[in-house]
Amino acid sequence: MNALQISGLQKTYPGGVKAVKGIDLCVEQGDFFALLGPNGAGKSTTIGVICSLVNKSAGSVSVFDYDFEKEPEKAKQCIGLVPQEFNFNQFETLEQIVVNQAGYYGVPRGIAKERAEKYLKQLELWEKRSARARELSGGMKRRLMIARALMHEPKMLILDEPTAGVDIEVRRSMWSFLQKINEQGITIILTTHYLEEAEMLCRNIAIIDKGVIVENTSMKALLATLNIETFVFDIEDNASSIVIDGFETRALDNHTIEVDVPKVEGLNPVFEALSQQDAKVMSMRNKANRLEELFVRLVESSKKESAGE
């Protein structure tokens, strides 16, 4: 069964801005799905339509086979949304916020209070349950929105940049929490600008740019298309004199070089050449995350295509 099925989705805002220009997308039940794209690509509009926050101009959306037009209440019951912007009442306590949210989905107050304890504890917010939402740090507010979205125990969780602006420790704890609930069967759709996050967590991916899907495949298949990776080598000295035959090499300064390494060649010939030239390698790293390189290429090629139109 598909968790999400979008067909021919279009959204034109008043004023004529076409944010989404006919998207077809399918997310399987149980998937951990990344929806990526540059700012203004149409990700949040698409999520807004799925979650009834944006009125669509054309197309159809169904969730777990419930069509939004025909069975909106059943479709909405299946979705939990963690939006990009904080959208809770800043003057309410954490417990009030999550218990009320459960009530909007018909969860009786007694059960809602039990679930509030469960999810606030899981997200390490239970100690703060009586605090007003405005007193929380940014990371706590993000976790509160995850707890709130889970209160009616949805089959699918949509997270729109859930880790924006949170420190790495909180981000990592959120990743492990999301992996855990995905293993329990909740389908997750994630948008993020941290491509390392998408690469690590997601099994399938769609890249959206200027309102159209420019790539929709599995993460493995996408990463396999990356045939050249750029590595940065920190060299003790004389980096500008290094030449590696068969590899594109650029000296950034006397201590740093960048080398483009085709996947088929591997790194051994590079290290051999560096040893032959008595270059002492102090450290080495990827210039960019692999997914980031692909993302930039896809978005760049989409730009070129639209410039050539």
Added chain:
Amino acid sequence: MNSLYITALKTIWIKECTRFLRIWVQTLVPPAITMTLYFIIFGSLIGQRIGTMDGFTYMEFIVPGLIMMSIITNSYSNVSSSFFSAKFQRNIEELLVSPVPTWVILLGFIGGGVARASLIGIIVTIVSLFFVDVNIHSFTVIVITLLLTSTLFATAGLINGVFAKTFDDISVVPTFILTPLTYLGGVFYSLTLLPEFWQSVSALNPIVYMVNGFRFGFLGASDISFTTALSLLIVFNAIVFFVAYRLVDKGVGIRT
């Protein structure tokens, strides 16, 4: 009714009541103080020189109108500020993403406004007891008028909240429309004191019917028949509820 709807309605209503009770210094105390001043100045000090109005002491005459004035102001401002604040803080999205139907959202917000108006009606009535023995001609008439009036103005406040873009926008209608209409709605005087022309003009003021309906419940006397007041209240309620439903269902001001 579906259990989801009942739970959702209860949740919205409790949330709304919690909101105005949490800020009781802003929501419950000011009307009590304002009305006390009205009772002292207009009732005790000036009222003694006015004598009787429609056969009642001036204090007895103005008590129902002043209670109604508090009910109108508070039911309106409760919902307009709460709905606008939910839009401003974007927590209205909590309701939009959920399976709560539009009519339940409306009833929840309106129910909050009615609860605040009723509570304030009780507080002002208690305050009035320090100044005058309050007559009750018909408790049923009082309750029906209170509920229909507060529902009407709570719904109107919600419509104001839908269109409001700034906090200033939710104070424009109370300041420039509601307050003048209330003062000219027969709270402080009997319409029979007005020249015929101004009596006809006053008949266009909907608040006249509510004040007089309410006064009938307390005193058993009124410038306008209770049946007329009740009929108009029902018609006005139906119209504003329909407008509010259409606006919220279409997502005006809340969905892009």
